[in-house]
Amino acid sequence: MEAYLVDWLNLFFRWFHVIAGVAWIGASFYFVWLDLSLREPPQWKKEKGIKGDLWAIHGGGIYEVAKYELEPEAMPKKLHWFKWEAYTTWLTGFALLCVMYYWGADQYLIDPSKMELTQLQAIGISLGFLVGGFVFYEALIKSPLQKFPKVFGALLFAGLTFAAYALGEIFSDRAAYLHVGALIGSIMAGNVFFGIMPAQRELVRAIEAGEKPDARPAQFAKLRSTHNNYFTLPLLFIMISNHYPMTYGHEHAWLILALISFNAAFVRHYFNLKHQGNHKPWILVVGLVFLFAIIGFMLPKPVNTDAAVVSDAAIVTISEQRCASCHAAKPTQPGFTSAPAGIALESIDELNANKPRILQAVKTNYMPLANMTKMTDDERAQMIRWAQSLSN
Ligand code: HEC
Secondary structure (H helix, E strand, C coil), X not given: CHHHHHHHHHHHHHHHHHHHHHHHHHHHHHHHHHHHHCECCCHHHHCCCEEEEEEEEECCEEEEXXXXXXXXXXXXXXXXXXXXXXXXXXXXHHHHHHHHHHHCHHHHHECCCCCCCCHHHHHHHHHHHHHHHHHHHHHHHHCHHHHCHHHHHHHHHHHHHHHHHHHHHXXXXXXXXHHXXXXXXXXXXXXHHHHHHHHHHHHHHHHHCCCCCCHHHHHHHHHHHHHHHHHHHHHHHHHHHCCCHHHHCCCCHHHHHHHHHHHHHHHHHHHHHHHCCCCCHHHHHHHHHHHHHHHHHCCCCCCCCXXXXXXXXXXXXXXXXXXXXXXXXXXXXXXXXXXXXXXXXXXXXXXXXXXXXXXXXXXXXXXXXHHCCCCCHHHXXXXXXXXXXXXX
């Protein structure tokens, strides 16, 4: 009963998290596009303090959008703010982290083959990492380094790559990736909460008080907003990577994460330039070539075809001992109510039907989950050999 309700909590928060994230990143994409697409307005608009305008058509209507240099002639009655998209995404993401990785720490967070942690220790490290990483970013962005975007970017990238490596030595592979994503998401939400919103409140306060607004906080907010923009594609990759054990389960998972994230931010750069009317298709070509190089680098090692064939009976026995306590129509493993991922592995037919996925899951050490059933290296090797054999 508890496992069933926890599954529902997980589903609810995940669903909510995706909806809020779509709204947040959608709005972020829209405003970055808008900002970069603004063109010089006609003279009469310039006289009103408008620095750029744009026309668009959507949903059967034509829109005219204008951006003020700083203050409009008069404050409108209703000014729309965009903040709850970001806060809701963070809150639901954190709730999901708690339900899945803290509540289910034994299954998803801790990997005893890397570090024997208690649930409390693992949660402590996780929270310490998120807070520490966040403080590191805030210190960096408030330092004089903010004036050197390239150095800043390189330092941030190095820091996150180191984090991916260190987390991979502590937590399960999947949790290591997820924590890099959770940190990036927290930095992004923090940019809104601690940087962008205060700057906007100050702008509105100054205008309402009839003072000349200071342009600096607004520029600083823009810097944070630009960081968020480059974070989006790597972040989304990390969030969906947990469906692909070949990424986070790779023997150099941290390197794969660094390469793919770098490439994703590079591709994002193409779009940012394009919105400004600077079309550089070679960026996409280089990104694609780089992606192929990564795919090649990750290619699974060739199979040893000489190895003796593993019998059906042997593989069913291994599965009974190491997999079927979870992967059964009626699992006996506490915390499971139905076959995980809809995959039961109780008979040779079921095993055969899932060969390619079993190969992937076992080879990358993703399965057995957190090696709770203590599969030996020899059994793993046998299962891989069996799954790689082409018969049936
Ligand atoms: C402690 C419980 C547990 C044990 C033991 C276990 N699994 Fe899993 N398995 C899971 C869960 C939970 C999922 C779904 C994970 C997810 O949502 O990504 C899963 C998913 C899978 C998948 C689907 C992965 C994918 O997304 O393609 C395969 C294949 C798999 N397991 C094979 C195995 C094999 C083979 C064994 C034994 C060597 C095994 N599992 C042992 C819990 C377990």
